[in-house]
Amino acid sequence: MPEVYVIGHKSPEADSICSAIAYAELKNRTGDETHVAARLGPTPPDVAFVLDRFGVDEPVLVPHVRVRVRDVMTTEPLTAGPNTPLRAIGELMTEHTVRSIPIVDEGRLAGIVSERDLARRYLEELNIQSFLEKPVALGQITDTLEGKIVLGTRETPVAGRVLIGAMRPETIREFVREGDVVLMGDRENAQQLVLEAGICCLIVTGGFEPGSSQVETARAKGASILVTPYDTYAAARLINLSVPASRVMNDQVATAGPEDLLTEVIEDVLASAHREVIVLDESNRPVGIVTRSNLVRPPKRRVILVDHNERAQAADGIEDAQVLEIVDHHRLGDIETAEPILVINRPVGSTATIVASRYDELGVKIPPATAGILMAAILADTVLLKSPTATEADREAVQRLASLCGEDWRRFGEEMFAERARHASYVPSEVLRQDLKTYRLGETKIAVAQVELVNPERLLEMREQLLLEMKKFAHDAEYDTVILMVTDVIREGTQLLVAGKKRLAERAFDAKIDEEGVFLPGVISRKKQVAARLAEAARA
Incomplete structure (x- = not known):
């Protein structure tokens, strides 16, 4: 399941940041889900001093908790290269039950091929595909026709008109030109004639092997020969699907970024000719895809609120998120939930005091670094335990946490406030x-x-x-x-x-x-x- 964000209020300070870190760690150690400590703004210098002192990473920055594209997209989308034959594209769609395949060139999005593109090409193509405009490799034709190469290599370029050799031998020379591709069955006389005419490739249908004299003529003329098990009609239709994806792909693709808001992308999905949006990273590489099915009941982002419980102090979009827990020491605010949740609200001087007690209640040992940042948070929120909000529970917690992290809490607290003063803004x-x-x-x-x-x-x-x-x-x-x-x-x-x-x-x-x-x-x-x-x- 998606991660759960443990997140403080809009004005990050020691208690909200340190409590989020410590509570996320506790949840990760006592449950199966992934919890991520988060913050809604920059880390203040005095808090950065605390985190650096105890070797703790700052929480990730989360600007809002609205549903993003990354929350609903299908990850690791199937892709194909611009030279992939259309038949291979179609087989990918069938095998993986998808309606389109993004085409990437050196990893970056170049276009898209959809079922509609394949169907339109198959239905609208009145003539057999020509390779005059853009040559294809012999290997692509071989794969499409499920054949084998008798003469030539997979890399051999094939460029020319594609013809069916259905005429009588005496008239076939009138239709065939040098460089053409000719499909025919086991008509050895006709095969000999077209090879002598200088065609570039002979495709023998029906699985028949060419005669030795035809092979020698082809070798002398520099022509290729491949054999396909399909009959001439089927081979003629299939050869149209040996052209590369770049010939039919649409380069006008609806795209989005992983962090884009889903509400801003829904219209693009519905308006897109392909009914989907390709999700790109900063390097224009596909990392996901959003289709209409992804829009059905999109999951809410899941959060645990620490050190606040009022909407005005919560992350933007909190009304669209699923609040799982609240851990706080302030008065109860106006956060609403659709179902009962765990709320831990105690009259102490710091949320960090509550978090420290939760470690004890759940039988989890507090690591020294975690003890250090929790101690700092209590000292910051109670102004070195001088605030009238400081309770006996706060004082006991500071004493115990100080012993766990090996710090003199008074000296450390003075250093922390001195650091705050040193970086104080006068703007x-x-x-x-x-x-x-x-x-x-x-x-x-x-x-x-x-x-x-x-x-x-x-x-x-x-x-x-x-x-x-x-x-x-x-x-x-x-x-x-x-x-x-x-x-x-x-x-x-x-x-x-x-x-x-x-x-x-x-x-x-x-x-x-x-x-x-x-x-x-x-x-x-x-x-x-x-x-x-x-x-x-x-x-x-």
């Missing part, structure tokens, strides 16, 4: 978007972004630019209020900047909020000390 748009969460409180839509720094003074000197960006973001994204928490890890407090409608925030924190913002001592948790107060004020 207002990046500051606002790097860790932003959306909350809907009744009819009010609020964005709360947070930056945690050891020394926030430089950033706070940019209040004017930050507020301008916040106002622009509120207008463009249709937020009623945009809040930026500039959290001082050392002072253990937050400078709160607010753009848009401020009254709700002023009620929540019982303070007048101007352009300078307001400093909130002891406030370092977005979830418990900001979002919770806003929700309470909205209900009042």
Whole structure:
């Protein structure tokens, strides 16, 4: 079955990334299906520091969870080369029950041959196929006629008109020209005449062997001879199918990429003359095919959500995906599922704490590297266990994980936050978007972004630019209020900047909020000390 993505929220940070990695590892060790850790955006520098420290690869980037072409396509499509005889193409279609065969030249798509193309050629061809326009190899004709070569080689080129030698010997010379291909039965006199006329190839039908004198004449004239078991009528019809695929292929082919959205390709499939779309990689090589049958009940992408359970924070297209589990420590949101699922939602400071406990509950030993990234996630989400969201379960988990990975958690946490400060962005748009969460409180839509720094003074000197960006973001994204928490890890407090409608925030924190913002001592948790107060004020 397709893989299951274990995926965090839209603003990747330590808890969402590290929990996704650790939970995917746990699921892979305890089940038969393949689970892949994923992220919805770039890995922040401090998280990259954590992953590098413990030698862990970052999750794959998944921009959305809508159904892609690769989720429904038939992989490893049958292909043929441009020189493949049409009969071989037809046999491939019959053997594998397909309606068309992509034609590739040096691995890259050149065109397509369909059943319709073969049928049209067979029905519309009034004359026996000529090889004047494009020679074919003797071996191709031999394979098509299921014959054997008496004189010549498989590589010998055959170029000329194709004629049936059904005339009387005395009149046949009037029809045959030098370089022609002639089909006839065991009429040795007629065979001798056409060979002496300089034909390029004699096809003897009915399985009859040519006489020695005819073979010698052919050798002297440089002609080829092959014998087919088919009678002359059947051989004449079949020879039309010895031409290469390049002669009849259609080079106007509907194509798509593996990552294209299925919704954007459906129309192409239905509108295509071949009722299918060839899926190409970046090198124009076929990697799959989508037909109408692939469009019947396409499978949904399967996901496990970690560190979030609200649609606004989830991957684009989450409404089209199949959510299998939710592992989170936030309030319950608005994710809906068609059937009951496993939801693990606990009042702790970090999703990583829940993931660590799941290892214990399932009797799985936590590897040192996994213990290291889980420890880092807890420290990041609880601000070195100083946040009021930190629980005894978080503290116990950090102590145990630190012993498993061999790190002093306090020293490591300080290094991690120092790394965050070293890479802190001072571009207002990046500051606002790097860790932003959306909350809907009744009819009010609020964005709360947070930056945690050891020394926030430089950033706070940019209040004017930050507020301008916040106002622009509120207008463009249709937020009623945009809040930026500039959290001082050392002072253990937050400078709160607010753009848009401020009254709700002023009620929540019982303070007048101007352009300078307001400093909130002891406030370092977005979830418990900001979002919770806003929700309470909205209900009042």
